[in-house]
Amino acid sequence: MEIDDVFLHSFLCDENFGYMANPGAKDPEYEFFIEEIKQPVSVYTRDYMVEFLEYLKSQQPSVETILYSTGQ
Numbered sequence: 001m002e003i004d005d006v007f008l009h010s011f012l013c014d015e016n017f018g019y020m021a022n023p024g025a026k027d028p029e030y031e032f033f034i035e036e037i038k039q040p041v042s043v044y045t046r047d048y049m050v051e052f053l054e055y056l057k058s059q060q061p062s063v064e065t066i067l068y069s070t071g072q
Contacts, residue, residue: 003069007046011042012040
């Protein structure tokens with residue numbers, strides 16, 4: 001299961017336009033700063049993400065969960 005845009009959304013701030021596609025309806029769950037490129041990042045999680053992951057955890061060993069990302 002790929003996590004990008006399924007479990008969470010990451011938004012990078014463009015210095016010319018501000019946050020691109022920033023969902024102003026709610027505050028980000030996580031915020032951090034990438035020092036190497038001087039880039040702030042906001043991370044938004046999907047509703048019920050934690051509950052879904054807990055469900056998958058409760059189904060072990062009958063379900064093997066593999067999460068990956070194609071993001072950079």
